[in-house]
Amino acid sequence: MLNSGINRISSKELSERMGITASQIRQDLNCFGGFGQQGYGYNVESLYKEIGRILGLDNNFQTIIIGAGNMGRALANYKNFEKRGFKLIGIFDKDPKVVGQKINDLDVRHIDDLQKFTQENKVDIAMLCVPHDETPIVAEKAAACGIKGLWNFSPMELKLSHSNVNKNIVIENVHLSDSLMVLGYKINEMMKANKNELPR
C-alpha cells in the first residue's frame, strides 16, 4: 500500500485484503498499543513503521546460510529478505567441492571457519539448510558461536540439549509439510463444497 501511494486504510478494507476479520485486526494491533483512530482508520506509513518496529526490522539482522545445497542456494537468491532488514553476509558448507564457489557475490566458506567468522562479524541468524541428520550438530555449533537465532529448514523439530544455551538462542522451525497439508485440507473442503452445488 505504501508503494502504491495509499495514505490511509480502514480496518474493514484491511480485513478484506488480508482475509481475516476487522475485529481481529483491531484486537491484534491493540496488543501493541493500537495505532488506528475511530472514523479515520490507519495511517499506512505509520502503521508500516510501527509493525516494522514491533518485529524489530529496524535492527538490520545479519544472517548466514549453513549448507549450500539446493535449499541454501534458493534462500541465497531470495530478494525479499534484504528488503525486510535481513542481510546475508556468509554461506558455509563442509563439502570441499562447494567451498570457494561464488553464490551471489559471496564465497562459500568452510564450516570450520564459522567460529572465526562469528568473532570477526556480528551474526544474528543462521539459516540451517543441512541434511536432517547433521542438523543437531550444526545447530549446537552455531549456538556455541553466539548466534542468536536459528532458522531450521530440516523437517525435524529442532531442540537444543543445553538449557543454558536455550536461554540465549531462538529456534524457528520451518515445517513446509504443514503448509502443504493445509493446501490438501483446503482442496478437500473445496471439492466437498463444489459437489454440494451440483444440480440434483
Next chain:
Amino acid sequence: MLNSGINRISSKELSERMGITASQIRQDLNCFGGFGQQGYGYNVESLYKEIGRILGLDNNFQTIIIGAGNMGRALANYKNFEKRGFKLIGIFDKDPKVVGQKINDLDVRHIDDLQKFTQENKVDIAMLCVPHDETPIVAEKAAACGIKGLWNFSPMELKLSHSNVNKNIVIENVHLSDSLMVLGYKINEMMKANKNELPR
C-alpha cells in the same frame, strides 16, 4: 508418538509437546467432533488417523513441480511429503538446458507438455517455483489444466484473475519472509528479557 509406541496422551502432555495450551487443543479438536475422553486423554493411533482424515491425507494427492531451479530441486528432494500422502509425479521447466535432466528418477519435462501430462495423469497440486514475474502466467496455465491446488513459493501473493477459475482451485502462498520476521521478533523479545535479568 505413534512411531515411539506411545498409546495414549493427555491434552496436558500434548500441550507441553506443542507449546500451546491444553484448552486450545481441546477446543480445536472439538471443532471436528472431539476425539478425547475425560480422564483418559487421546488414543494416539486413532487421533493420528482422525487428523489425517480431517486433512484428507488419505486422498494421496499427486503433485508436480513447475520450475526446476534451486527451490524446485530442494522440494523434489524433500522426503517428508510422500510420507504425508503427497506423491511427486512430474517436474516441469521451460529451459531447454534443464528439460530432460533427471531429478530423483523423474525426467524434467517441458512446460509445453503440461496440458498433455494432466490429461494423462491425475494432477492435484502444482508447486510453483518459477521466478516472480512468471508466476501469474504459470498459475493461469496450471489452473486451465484443471489442477486443483497451487503451492506458491514466489514472494508475491498470488491471486487468479478469473472468478470462475477461483471456485475450482485453491492457492496456498508460502511466505518464507513471514517466518523469518517471526524469528527476528523472537530474538528481540529474548534480548529484552535477558537484559532485564542482568544484575542491577
